[in-house]
Amino acid sequence: MGIVSVRNLRKVYGDFTAVDGISFDIEQGEIFGFLGPNGAGKTTTINMLIGLARPTGGTIFIDGIDGTRDTKKAQSTMGIVADESNLYDEMDGFDNLCFCASLYGMRKDEREKRAHELLEWFGLKGAGERPFRTWSKGMRRKLTIAAGIIHHPKILFLDEPTTGIDVESARQIRSLILDLKRQGTTVFLTTHYIEEAQRICDRIAFIVNGRIVKSGTLEELMENAGHEHIIRLTLSNSANGVTTDLQHRFPTLHIEAKEENACFISSPEKIPLSPILQYLDSKGISVFEAKEMRPTLEDVFVKVTGIEAGKLHKEKEGKK
Amino acid sequence: MNAWIAFWSILRKDIKNYYLKPPNISWGIIFPLSWTLMQFVRTPHAQSFNVRELLPGLMGMSILFGTTSMLAVTITFERRGRSFDRLLLAPISMTTLVLAKISGAVLFGAIIAFSPVLFAALLADLSGINWGIAIISILLMAVTSTLLGLAIAISAKEVFEAQTYSNFFRFPMLFLSGLFLPIENLPVFLRPVSYCLPLTYGADMLKGAIMRTGRMDTWFDVAVLIGFGLLLFYYCQWSIKRKWIL
Numbered sequence: 001m002g003i004v005s006v007r008n009l010r011k012v013y014g015d016f017t018a019v020d021g022i023s024f025d026i027e028q029g030e031i032f033g034f035l036g037p038n039g040a041g042k043t044t045t046i047n048m049l050i051g052l053a054r055p056t057g058g059t060i061f062i063d064g065i066d067g068t069r070d071t072k073k074a075q076s077t078m079g080i081v082a083d084e085s086n087l088y089d090e091m092d093g094f095d096n097l098c099f100c101a102s103l104y105g106m107r108k109d110e111r112e113k114r115a116h117e118l119l120e121w122f123g124l125k126g127a128g129e130r131p132f133r134t135w136s137k138g139m140r141r142k143l144t145i146a147a148g149i150i151h152h153p154k155i156l157f158l159d160e161p162t163t164g165i166d167v168e169s170a171r172q173i174r175s176l177i178l179d180l181k182r183q184g185t186t187v188f189l190t191t192h193y194i195e196e197a198q199r200i201c202d203r204i205a206f207i208v209n210g211r212i213v214k215s216g217t218l219e220e221l222m223e224n225a226g227h228e229h230i231i232r233l234t235l236s237n238s239a240n241g242v243t244t245d246l247q248h249r250f251p252t253l254h255i256e257a258k259e260e261n262a263c264f265i266s267s268p269e270k271i272p273l274s275p276i277l278q279y280l281d282s283k284g285i286s287v288f289e290a291k292e293m294r295p296t297l298e299d300v301f302v303k304v305t306g307i308e309a310g311k312l313h314k315e316k317e318g319k320k
Numbered sequence: 321m322n323a324w325i326a327f328w329s330i331l332r333k334d335i336k337n338y339y340l341k342p343p344n345i346s347w348g349i350i351f352p353l354s355w356t357l358m359q360f361v362r363t364p365h366a367q368s369f370n371v372r373e374l375l376p377g378l379m380g381m382s383i384l385f386g387t388t389s390m391l392a393v394t395i396t397f398e399r400r401g402r403s404f405d406r407l408l409l410a411p412i413s414m415t416t417l418v419l420a421k422i423s424g425a426v427l428f429g430a431i432i433a434f435s436p437v438l439f440a441a442l443l444a445d446l447s448g449i450n451w452g453i454a455i456i457s458i459l460l461m462a463v464t465s466t467l468l469g470l471a472i473a474i475s476a477k478e479v480f481e482a483q484t485y486s487n488f489f490r491f492p493m494l495f496l497s498g499l500f501l502p503i504e505n506l507p508v509f510l511r512p513v514s515y516c517l518p519l520t521y522g523a524d525m526l527k528g529a530i531m532r533t534g535r536m537d538t539w540f541d542v543a544v545l546i547g548f549g550l551l552l553f554y555y556c557q558w559s560i561k562r563k564w565i566l
Binding site for chain 1: 322323325326328329330333337401402403405406407408409410411412413565566
């Protein structure tokens with residue numbers, strides 16, 4: 001049994017089944033990513049795990065504690081970071097951290113020491129005495145994560161940790177998450193950034209319509225993409241016009257213009273590059289680069305769920 | 321021990337963030353003062369103005385408005401900002417959480433109940449008041465009114481909703497509880513309603529302590545107010561679990 005063990009977890013609201021009998025384990029010290037579109041059941045699942053929603057059925061064990069029966073004991077082992085920075089605007093950074101520590105029973109000297117330590121580690125020391133409402137989005141997010149780990153939790157739940165913040169802050173937060181993993185903290189995170197999941201998660205689960213449709217390590221998920229061959233051609237002309245001609249000329253290949261001057265050719269068989277180059281040359285189109293691509297997690301996600309990754313991004317950004 | 325640390329922290333935070341803000345302090349002073357002046361102005365002959373007679377009503381009203389407003393607003397505000405989730409997710413019992421959240425409002429209500437007393441002391445002789453009973457009644461009224469404010473806050477999603485719902489309860493209570501109009505002067509069909517309101521028993525205790533005109537036994541009033549307090553306390557816990565832990 002992992003540090004988190006979930007079996008046949010269900011949540012039904014009236015006629016609507018939000019989570020439909022999901023099971024998974026999270027091992028100590030790993031980063032487990034939950035990836036899925038809006039309404040897939042990610043937030044409902046995380047809410048059941050942290051004790052903010054009651055499961056209709058199934059079991060949750062957190063560090064060996066029955067999370068459905070002994071919720072408060074289970075909560076003492078968790079750090080929880082919601083998808084919004086839910087600290088107190090009126091208080092400064094230091095007081096916010098000390099307050100959060102006190103909720104876990106930490107004594108004054110202990111919580112003040114830890115708050116100073118975290119402000120330093122998260123690069124927020126300079127802003128520690130300023131009211132939280134004056135902080136930038138990225139800084140607010142970092143302090144919310146700091147508040148989530150103030151009591152040294154065994155497992156940290158992060159809901160969309162980098163959504164809606166600037167690139168630099170997102171990079172710093174990813175680096176902080178990896179630091180936490182190195183220190184032995186188990187991390188459960190939901191994200192709609194497929195690249196983010198690919199970059200930092202040890203294992204990933206795809207959730208669609210309340211069900212886990214696929215889960216595994218990155219390598220295991222990649223195997224699912226099969227041994228598809230993909231070549232990216234960078235062209236002198238717009239790729240849109242060429243794609244139809246190429247597809248007509250090479251019907252066994254799948255050709256797509258994903259970028260302005262680049263087209264992607266994919267096939268389960270080895271791709272015959274010379275005839276393609278010759279054909280393009282005959283049409284007066286120069287090929288600047290021909291690069292063999294490995295399938296990405298995005299390809300796997302699209303293949304397994306049937307949901308376009310672009311749609312996933314748009315939905316989430318719209319929500320924010 | 322852990323629960324006490326969390327309890328004091330929540331109470332301190334609420335007092336610092338909400339109750340000690342200048343608008344609330346000034347409201348606590350201006351509201352009872354303006355009601356006292358209003359009563360003074362509407363009395364035809366200044367010499368017939370009896371501050372002592374008005375004192376239970378003004379104190380009860382200050383407690384009722386102070387506690388219900390504050391808690392209804394602060395809880396709804398924290399729910400909207402989702403900082404209340406932080407408290408729900410902390411490893412503290414619901415009993416500790418509810419006690420911590422109401423304690424600030426109870427203290428605020430009890431303190432502002434004394435602002436009419438300060439004004440009255442300038443205008444009348446307040447000797448002979450049973451302060452022991454008065455303080456018990458103030459505290460019990462503050463507890464029941466605060467819990468009523470919490471029950472309202474649990475039902476509201478927005479601050480304005482909480483304020484509107486509060487007024488549905490507050491104004492009828494003000495006139496049905498005997499604070500300003502004696503219950504015997506109410507229409508017969510309304511009298512049973514009066515006896516269903518916690519404020520009626522608090523007002524009776526206060527009148528007993530200040531003017532010796534209480535109609536019910538003081539300890540009966542205490543018992544009923546404790547009963548209302550416990551009922552509302554458990555209702556609020558049940559309601560939070562049912563509505564906010566989905």
